[in-house]
Amino acid sequence: MSKKKKTKLPELKIKSVPGWQKQRFARWLAEWEIDKELKLSKDVENDKRPTETTPQLCEQDVDNVIDPVRNEPPVRSGQIRLLSPEISPVIDRPLYVAVLQESKHDSFLAAPYSRFSEPASNGELLTGRKVPCVKVLCLWNAHSIPSNILQKSWMVDDLSEDEKNEAMTLFKHLTEKANLPIGLEKRVGPPIYHPEDPRKIYQQEEAELMKVVQERPDTAVTYHLEQKKELPLAAESRTPYETGKDLKNTVSESRDDKETENPPKHD
């Protein structure tokens, strides 16, 4: 870049961002700020006392009141399931997933629900449910998960046909550029453009959770690239300059509408 050369950039006509998108983003940011603040207390979970004073008691009693996941109905598409901590004890919240579609290799396409009440990006959908833990579905973070892993969960509820269809519509929009019906347009969050957008940090955190699920030793065998080609695993992350190259198995949202509207120069 030459410092001396002063070039004037051409003027672009920019459409204004819809007010509802700004409001939604502001609400999400507010929630994010609260979350950050509350997470400052690292010891929120930490009640630990010296071992000699902690009673190693009642383990049997505790065990007796747990409904084992092995008694749960088999995983089917159209279910909401709560993943067992057995899948990964490091997941620090009850993680609910929507099972969207049966896929090849004895797997299911499943998307997690957000911890927040506002959709962060255009890969997240307001489900219409009121309960916070199933209010926002993260289609950008959908993955194909082997059924033996997904079976380690409790069945919580069924998705309605509408919920399932809407989720799949958004998923296809993210992965195949299918049109998003007007009704759904206003139920997703605003797209992410900026590399320093705080939503990228959030996405990284959420992607890590699903990565933990995926990277269980018993899932590794079934998760290969050729499988990915048959079933897109989530909205891809390498937004603007689609090179057609497959990349790892995590996919995060980003090839969104905007980028389609501003097509890459070498497409």
Next chain:
Amino acid sequence: MSKCLYYLRSMISHWIEWKEKCALALCSEEIQEQLRQFAFLRFRKLAFQYVHRTSVGNGQALVPDKKDAWHMFETHLVVKTTKQGKRYKDWLFARTRCSDDAPIDVIQGGASLIMRDVVREHLRREYSPNNMVSFNKPLSAEGTFTLEDLLPGDIDPSCEAELHEYEELAERHAKDVFRDMEQRERVAFLAKDIGVSLADKAIIQLAGCKKSVLNTAYHNFMKKIASKLINEYPDDGHESVLRLTMMTISNIKENVWNWGKSEKACAHLFAE
């Protein structure tokens, strides 16, 4: 038996009874009192952390009474009113199987994690700092981005020619910048782009530095590009330069991607 041990023994039996009876209202008064007290104390601890971000002078104002604190905890994750819809209770207890810690610690630890979500939801609804998020003020103390920067509007389709000019400029700038990028900057860029953590061992080895250094390198690099373009286009509006910066960064990503693909040391990151 010490007082502490007695307390812990009774607490775990309270939690068990609550799980078995399905709702606190069906438990004895003592249990109701103890568990509500637990919920209240956790709620208060978390809410107090946030008080400085609200206009409420007294932190106590953020905290509901014991009964409400428990009610919020107990209903926060109820997807439907059947036993099936309350599976979070099984999650809470099943955590004990994955931990070497005492069951009471694990159960109350899990309850505290849920309570954090409960408090966040409560604060969001009741004390949402919407007024703190201005559209044109920096989002953070050290930040230079505004909400408007993060949400740029669409380009009018009539500006095709102008857009093409931007694309050409972005490509040229990206080429220049990429040429001068340090190894760690390229690695950080690549890791972010393909969704690999900067803490990943392979990434750290490739970059030759720790995660924190890599993270700083990434952010500094972003700032560097932004200031270079601001200096280059001093007479242009903020929005135009920002648009060009983002397009340049996209181009750099592509350059870094191609570099990564051609580097033997990065091969495993792209392994099928």
